[in-house]
Amino acid sequence: MEPILVYGVPAGSSMGLVATLEWLGQPYRLCRVDMLGEMREPPYLRLNARVETPALITDGGRVVTETMAIAHWLASRDPDHCISFAPQSPEQDRLVQVMAFINTGFTGAFGPLWTAMELSEPDPDYERQLRRLGTAAVIERHDKLEAMIGNSEFLVADHPTLADGVLIGVARWLDIHDVASRGRWPKLDALRRRIEATPAVQFALAIENDETPRGSGAMLEHVPLAEVIERYGTPA
Structure with missing residues (x-):
């Protein structure tokens, strides 16, 4: 079977993982979850008892939660290094x-x-x-990320990688919460614009908006949440 990414709406961080799957180019399926509704109902606990997205149903039928664990799983199945690099390499x-x-x-x-x-x-x-606490923290973390950005076209390379996918699903929260102008961090703003312009992110945003865009062809179908929970969740 192909892996199934359980992604959250509205404005979930998992949007970036949808884009990452497009960059990876291997067959996958999606499962959409309303984070303000379905995710908070008892059946969802069978997939993730911490009541969070994303979650990944692996090709072996196991449930993997936490973004970093999902990223590790994807990197280990990236033999051509489309979204990652050789193990133990500096990159x-x-x-x-x-x-x-x-x-x-x-x-x-x-x-x-x-x-x-x-x-x-x-x-x-x-x-x-x-809001005062959050605003100060967000600005401080943006300052740190701005200083980390080098001369490559994307975060760590001249092509999009897992890092860009992890970033882009979250970076837009700056705008949602109206913390500060994107232009306050010019390198990060330019990077975001490059990531957002990729066909994979445009596809992921359209999927998030419940549209039916044409992507790379790797995305096979949406699987209903109830079916995913019944087949792969812990016993009721």
Whole structure:
């Protein structure tokens, strides 16, 4: 069987993994999850008890969660090094380093902002505190990433890799939360524009918008969430 990526909407970080699968070019399937609805209902716990996306159903039928674990799984099945590099090479070490930074501090910095946006009951004082905390953290992490960007066309190479996929699903949160202008970080802004312009990201965004774009042909179909849970989730 082909792997199935369980991706979240709206604006999930997993959009970048859809683009990454397009760059990889191997057959895959998708499963769409509404993070504000279906993901918070009891059946989803059978796929991921932490109530998060993304999740990957491997070609062996196992469930792999956490972005870095999924990225590792994809890299290990990339013999032509379309999205990764040779194991133990300096390039692969750099790739993992950058991905780890994005997946931890950079992504985590947005946590207070998401909490403020999703408060179940109005609490203006708490919301202001969360936004102040989140805004400072996001700016600081963007400053760090700006300093990490080198002279290559993309994050770690002159072609898109796993690092660009991990970044692009999260980078747009800066705009969603209206933290600061993208132009404050000119190297990162230019990098984002290059990644966003790739056909793979355009395809992933269209998929996220529930459209039916023509991609590379690697994406075979959408599998209903209920079917994925029934076949691959833990027993009810």
